[in-house]
Each structure stands twice: as structure tokens, then as C-alpha cells.
Amino acid sequence: MQARLARLAGFAESDVLRNRLKRAAPLLARLPLDQANIDQPEWAALLDAVTVQETRMFRAxxxxxxxxxxxxxxxxxxxxxxxxxxxxxxxxxxxxxxxxxxxxxxxxxxxxxxxxxxxxxxxxxxxxxxxxxxxxxxxxxxxxxxxxxxxxxxxxxxxxxxxxxxxxxxxxxxxxxxxxxxxxxxxxxxxxxxxxxxxxxxxxxxxxxxxxxxxxxxxxxxxxxxxxxxxxxxxxxxxxxxxxxxx
The missing domain is CATH 3.40.50.150 (Vaccinia Virus protein VP39)
Known part of the structure; x- marks a missing residue:
């Protein structure tokens, strides 16, 4: 699964990704593995769940x-x-x-x-x-x-x-x-x-x-x-x- 995500969005196979995939376990069960695409609804939901969104105004x-x-x-x-x-x-x-x-x-x-x-x-x-x-x-x-x-x-x-x-x-x-x-x-x-x-x-x-x-x-x-x-x-x-x- 991590390898599939890496090909789709370039994510590194890391502890961060593994932990987020564990929390997204209900989404994994519904994935159509033959339709990996960012616009496919189940895959889009998984990407929403595992992406990192840390930011703030004038960061750095x-x-x-x-x-x-x-x-x-x-x-x-x-x-x-x-x-x-x-x-x-x-x-x-x-x-x-x-x-x-x-x-x-x-x-x-x-x-x-x-x-x-x-x-x-x-x-x-x-x-x-x-x-x-x-x-x-x-x-x-x-x-x-x-x-x-x-x-x-x-x-x-x-x-x-x-x-x-x-x-x-x-x-x-x-x-x-x-x-x-x-x-x-x-x-x-x-x-x-x-x-x-x-x-x-x-x-x-x-x-x-x-x-x-x-x-x-x-x-x-x-x-x-x-x-x-x-x-x-x-x-x-x-x-x-x-x-x-x-x-």
C-alpha cells in the first residue's frame, strides 16, 4: 500500500506515513487497487487522511x-x-x-x-x-x-x-x-x-x-x-x- 501511495503522490515510506495509514485503516478496506488515481473517490479520501498539513502565517x-x-x-x-x-x-x-x-x-x-x-x-x-x-x-x-x-x-x-x-x-x-x-x-x-x-x-x-x-x-x-x-x-x-x- 505504501508503495502504491509512493507512486501516486511521491510519499516516502516513513514512520509518519505508516502511522497515518494505521489510523486510516477503514479507508484501506474500500480501496479499488486497480484504480489508483488522485481523483478516484476512495483514493482521494485516503490522500486526504495521510497528507501532512502543518503550516502557519510567515513560517520561517x-x-x-x-x-x-x-x-x-x-x-x-x-x-x-x-x-x-x-x-x-x-x-x-x-x-x-x-x-x-x-x-x-x-x-x-x-x-x-x-x-x-x-x-x-x-x-x-x-x-x-x-x-x-x-x-x-x-x-x-x-x-x-x-x-x-x-x-x-x-x-x-x-x-x-x-x-x-x-x-x-x-x-x-x-x-x-x-x-x-x-x-x-x-x-x-x-x-x-x-x-x-x-x-x-x-x-x-x-x-x-x-x-x-x-x-x-x-x-x-x-x-x-x-x-x-x-x-x-x-x-x-x-x-x-x-x-x-x-x-
Whole structure:
């Protein structure tokens, strides 16, 4: 079963996956093993049950601060920005990108992609608990001005919503058109995948970037050679640039 899931969604065969499959035992009994597809209802339900959805607003804030000050202004010189959260979970990362986009000085749009249907529903609803722990602990006072807080909940301000969209997609497939994005965030996703799956996803993400575009990865994620990705600079950990010569 784990091998079938690995082929379908690139998941690594790990203790995390094994434990989640144990909890999803009632779903396993109903699986049509000859119809493994992310859109097949029983398989889709299993994928909903085993995917990891840990995220929050401005998670890994130092990397995002560097992206905001050193990368985003250069991308904005080319005009309107297309920003992508790949593996967006419940959407906080996509809404974080929206806040960053508002300060870029050019039109922007954000697309969030994920495999898990309940997570995408939460992302579109965009209504989150404040905690504990404090869900906004990495958000500055200035950025909180673009969030609406009421009681124990917060939501992105209406000004952000028109330019943010969410879509169900398998990152192993061609989820994005070639050269469509100026920046893609894909953090804490690849660590749950097989090596083959990681390389396949990185290849697709690199192809989806416009030449000179930025790919933000987790600190332990390092793209293999041959994908046209180079470190943005020596000082920016986890931020990669699609080589201009690759375009």
C-alpha cells in the first residue's frame, strides 16, 4: 500500500506515513487497487487522511524577510507578479505571499496548490484560530494590519482575497504551465517524498519558473544539478534562482 501511495503522490515510506495509514485503516478496506488515481473517490479520501498539513502565517520568517527585501523588488521590476504556494496546506503560506505582494508596488496574484481537499477548503474559507500557540507569532505589527482579528479567529483582509486562488493539484504532475511563475514557495513538502518524487517535483517547479524567477525551499532541500537552478546569493539560505541563461 505504501508503495502504491509512493507512486501516486511521491510519499516516502516513513514512520509518519505508516502511522497515518494505521489510523486510516477503514479507508484501506474500500480501496479499488486497480484504480489508483488522485481523483478516484476512495483514493482521494485516503490522500486526504495521510497528507501532512502543518503550516502557519510567515513560517520561517527570516527567509521571507530576505525574500521581501532582496528578491521581490528585483522580480517586481519586470511587472505584474505571479506567486505560487506549492503544497499550500490550509493556505496560510499563500495568504503570507499575498501580504508580501501588496508591498511590491506592482499588480500581483497568488495561487495555492495542494492535494488534500479538506485543507483546500480551509484555505478558501480563510478563517483561522489564533491559538494557542500564537498563530501570528511571526507576523509583524505592520503585516497584521492586513489581517482581520475577531475573538479567537483571524482572516485575511478583503483587499487580499480577489487576487488569491486555490487549486487541487498533484505536484508530481504538470501542475503549472512552463515559465508561468515569478516565485514559488515549496517548503516542508519535499521532506515527505521519495528521492525520485523530490527530483520530479523540483524539475516541474523549475520549469514553471520564468527565467530569473525564485524558488524558496526548506533549509535542507537542495536541488540536483541540471535543473537550471542556482543559489540566489551566498547569504540567502533556501532561495534559488532559475538561471537567466536557461531561458
Amino acid at each position: 520568517a527570516p527567509q521571507l524577510a530576505a525574500f521581501r527585501t532582496q528578491v521581490l523588488p528585483l522580480l517586481a521590476r519586470r511587472g505584474a507578479l505571479a506567486l505560487v504556494s506549492a503544497g499550500c496546506a490550509t493556505g496560510e503560506e499563500a495568504w503570507t505571499l499575498a501580504i508580501l505582494g501588496t508591498g511590491a508596488g506592482v499588480p500581483w496574484q497568488v495561487e495555492g496548490l495542494d492535494l488534500c481537499r479538506p485543507a483546500l477548503q480551509a484555505a478558501m474559507a480563510a478563517r483561522y484560530r489564533l491559538g494557542p500557540p500564537d498563530a501570528l507569532r511571526e507576523v509583524t505589527a505592520e503585516d497584521r494590519a492586513l489581517l482581520e482579528v475577531a475573538g479567537d479567529w483571524f482572516s485575511p483582509a478583503p483587499a487580499l482575497r480577489a487576487a488569491v486562488a486555490f487549486r487541487r493539484a498533484n505536484l508530481l504532475d504538470a501542475a503549472l504551465p512552463d515559465r508561468a511563475a515569478d516565485a514559488i514557495l515549496c517548503r516542508n513538502v519535499l521532506i515527505y517524498m521519495t528521492e525520485e518524487g523530490r527530483v520530479a517535483v523540483l524539475r516541474r517547479l523549475a520549469a514553471a519558473l520564468r527565467p530569473g524567477g525564485a524558488l524558496l525551499l526548506g533549509p535542507t532541500d537542495r536541488p540536483p544539478k541540471g535543473l537550471g537552478l542556482v543559489p540566489w546569493s551566498r547569504d540567502l539560505v533556501g532561495i534559488w534562482r532559475r538561471d537567466m541563461a536557461d531561458g
